[in-house]
Amino acid sequence: MQNSSDVLIIGGGVAGLMAGIELVKNGKSVILLEKESVVGGQCKTEVLSNGDDEFRFDYGGHRFITNNEELLEFVEKMLAQDLIVSQRSSVILHQNKVYEYPLNLKNLLKVAPKKLLIGATFDTLKIILKLTRPDNSNFKTWISSRFGRTLYNNFFGPYTHKLWGIKPDKLSADWAGQRISLLDLKDVAKKLLFKSSKTARTYAKSYRYPKYGFGQLPLNMAKEFERLGGKIFTNSEVTDLTYTYNNIQSVHSDDNTFEAKEIISTMPLNEMSAKLGFESGLKFRSLRFLCIGLDIEDFSSHTWQYVSDFDLLPTRIQEPKRRSSFMSPKGKSSIMLEIPCNKDDHIWHMDERVLLEKALVDLKKLNFDIKENIIDVMSFTTEHAYTLMDVEYNDKRDATIEHLNSFENLSMAGRQGTYRYIFLDTAMETGLMAAKKLLGEKDITKSNIFNHRNEKTVIETKSVI
Numbered sequence: 001m002q003n004s005s006d007v008l009i010i011g012g013g014v015a016g017l018m019a020g021i022e023l024v025k026n027g028k029s030v031i032l033l034e035k036e037s038v039v040g041g042q043c044k045t046e047v048l049s050n051g052d053d054e055f056r057f058d059y060g061g062h063r064f065i066t067n068n069e070e071l072l073e074f075v076e077k078m079l080a081q082d083l084i085v086s087q088r089s090s091v092i093l094h095q096n097k098v099y100e101y102p103l104n105l106k107n108l109l110k111v112a113p114k115k116l117l118i119g120a121t122f123d124t125l126k127i128i129l130k131l132t133r134p135d136n137s138n139f140k141t142w143i144s145s146r147f148g149r150t151l152y153n154n155f156f157g158p159y160t161h162k163l164w165g166i167k168p169d170k171l172s173a174d175w176a177g178q179r180i181s182l183l184d185l186k187d188v189a190k191k192l193l194f195k196s197s198k199t200a201r202t203y204a205k206s207y208r209y210p211k212y213g214f215g216q217l218p219l220n221m222a223k224e225f226e227r228l229g230g231k232i233f234t235n236s237e238v239t240d241l242t243y244t245y246n247n248i249q250s251v252h253s254d255d256n257t258f259e260a261k262e263i264i265s266t267m268p269l270n271e272m273s274a275k276l277g278f279e280s281g282l283k284f285r286s287l288r289f290l291c292i293g294l295d296i297e298d299f300s301s302h303t304w305q306y307v308s309d310f311d312l313l314p315t316r317i318q319e320p321k322r323r324s325s326f327m328s329p330k331g332k333s334s335i336m337l338e339i340p341c342n343k344d345d346h347i348w349h350m351d352e353r354v355l356l357e358k359a360l361v362d363l364k365k366l367n368f369d370i371k372e373n374i375i376d377v378m379s380f381t382t383e384h385a386y387t388l389m390d391v392e393y394n395d396k397r398d399a400t401i402e403h404l405n406s407f408e409n410l411s412m413a414g415r416q417g418t419y420r421y422i423f424l425d426t427a428m429e430t431g432l433m434a435a436k437k438l439l440g441e442k443d444i445t446k447s448n449i450f451n452h453r454n455e456k457t458v459i460e461t462k463s464v465i
């Protein structure tokens, strides 16, 4: 079967859907291809059903934070009364102690062992006296020069190594610069000594969340897209492309061929590039989610618990009920363990019961004994959880972008499509930008989309909420 439209969108995550809605609203005929059986991508919510009980799990707990009022209005329109405001509470679990997150000196003084405190104090002095200067060579130097070696060795180093599966000195400092929403030691010390409220960066505690999990957002966006005349083909993986040196002529899935004047792709940058004749060398880190329904009212009072010990499986434990009470049945709760892995490694393929046994041993080491409270278990994976930002990624990404930009009728958007560690608000904005560019907005270029919100600050400190 042959299908043609003004625009073809690859990927039914929030970025692709956002682009689609904008284009059909402006009179374009649009077909969207999604390889899975449902839309949503990384913003889906899975359901664990056990009799009448339903436990809901996102692909890693999500929250919506933005400083873009128009985007917030759009999301409010999509979710209406189902959009609630929740509060974040996070802690770090480390060697049998519980630390507040973001780290703060007051809490460190109360909880940390003496050795760690003495080390952190020396580090702080060095930073205040400018004996240690910010060093952005790689992730390890970025952290150690701002937070000191003691905190690096205890918290950031082991956690980061576990999360990415490579040593932190092989990771780019970009990730730290954009994502570590912590107060640096100098700020904390100043705040404590001079009682200044100006020095320390604050970060967003409140966030928006859909009552029944983040999957509600893409599902409602898909309905809106179809209501406006857009067509969605699910179970339609793009397997192949026909192209000349500067133009994509047709796009193929197993059963169909699609033709369009313009193409917006949100599929992973490296995969798109390989289909267009260029091996990028870019990689992704994957996650396996272990989801456990529990017959207890509450597991803890925290949204997220970061597990920094290197030898324990998860990087984070989250309790979906802390985001919305509708995520688990009344009187019950659930937890999700985020376990980093690579596609097709031993964790990815591990039998679910074996994984659960291992997880229970680790949870017990963290003082959570839930064996007798388990109602049911499920697990699922996401291959493209994180763009692997190693020290060479920028050069590889630049070369890939240059190759893809040579195809005149192709625009890339979204988190995987631009190979950026961005949140869903920014992914949606990139989809909107790609659509507006096709609608003739002169200020938007393909490069703008790749670099959108590339500021080296913590974006979540600036929320409109």
Ligand SMILES: Cc1cc2nc3c(=O)[nH]c(=O)nc-3n(C[C@H](O)[C@H](O)[C@H](O)COP(=O)(O)OP(=O)(O)OC[C@H]3O[C@@H](n4cnc5c(N)ncnc54)[C@H](O)[C@@H]3O)c2cc1C
Pocket: 010, 011, 012, 013, 014, 015, 016, 033, 034, 035, 036, 039, 040, 041, 042, 043, 059, 060, 061, 062, 063, 064, 065, 236, 237, 238, 239, 266, 267, 268, 287, 382, 384, 385, 386, 413, 414, 415, 416, 417, 422, 423, 424, 425, 427
């Ligand atoms: C663990 C985790 C936690 C997160 N937490 C938050 C959070 O708290 N707040 C927040 O704002 N953001 C969070 N994010 C990020 C957020 O999920 C993403 O930014 C957003 O979902 C990306 O949307 P997207 O449309 O760009 O990509 P995706 O959601 O990945 O969509 C791409 C779509 O393309 C499809 N596709 C891929 N290849 C093909 C192909 N060949 N043919 C057809 N279709 C294809 C995929 O199936 C997918 O549906 C988190 C992400 C992860 C992994």
